[in-house]
Amino acid sequence: MTVEPLNSTGTGRGAVEVRRSTRRRRTVSAYRDGDRTVVLIPDRMTAAEEERWIGVMLDRLAAQENRRMLDGSELARRATELSEQYLQGRARPSSVRWVTNQHTRWGSCTPAEGSIRLSHRLQGMPSFVVDYVLLHELAHLLVPGHGPDFWRLLDTYPRTERARGFLEGVAAAGRLPHTPSAQGE
Template sequence: MPADPQPSVTSPPPRSTPSGPVEVRRSTRRRKSVSAYREGDRTIVLIPARMSEAEERRWVAVMLDKLAAKENRNVLGDRELSERALRLSEQFFGGRARPASVRWVTNQNTRWGSCTPSEGSIRLSHRLQGMPEYVVDYVLLHELAHLLVPGHGPAFWRLLEAYPRTERARGYLEGVVAAGRLPHHDVAGEE
């Protein structure tokens, strides 16, 4: 995507994230739209000049997640998903959660994942495909935890405390659900 041709307001110098530096460009001509794109190893986020610093921080995080999801379109197959579940079980649960099968399904439209502990089977909704890795990992860990603890009681949530991105992933998923109730915007955030 080419640079924003609109006049811009100077923003603070670029910041760095694990995915590289982020440069925020403010435009006096932008009213509502926010967009982002990669330029080499840096991320450019285009926002209206009137946005507050808090709104800027929120939108930068949203747009980084959207770009990561877009770039993560090379979806894991069922075999890779199973291997990932085993790695997560080892890392966060000492390898105690051992699923017999882990697979994507297309018939789960109201849940992100499900688990049948008696069979050791875990199913993830195809709607997770393309979402950031930390979100898929959270849902996998959530279902792995059900192999160890049924229900959603205190012991279940204590298991998930080991994953440092639990709260962020839950917030992301809540945002996806909430966004489903709003008018549709494209991946770049344009209205």
């Protein structure tokens, strides 16, 4: 197997890495790995076929992610549901929206305005992770810092630790260089 990192495709989803395999005969597959897309192709493909398949697979992944993503009104509705379920409806944001300018935070809020912003990097992640970040920001509308009162609010969400672990793993993977496995694809 050879690993050929490519430049960013201009999709706004980060770099594309192509992995060729002599064991792979006909199938092409792709998955997201942090901000990178990994495309697995047969070793015998030409450069033109590779480029075509990269485009096809990026389109397929984007379509899958769009089906899983909440739009702005759904995001606000979900915030209301989470507030009712876990915060007795006390957190009432004035706005909830996706933003593309948060690269070091998963979410943020301005309690004085009641606004919540979630990083676009969360789009396509499991719903329990998005719910956790949304609930985290809702809790900040009630308690500004990360003291014991804040964490008591989040203790009611049963997937807090799992979501935090998921996000820590994504962040750690983004800092590590990728090394191909010894067993191929």
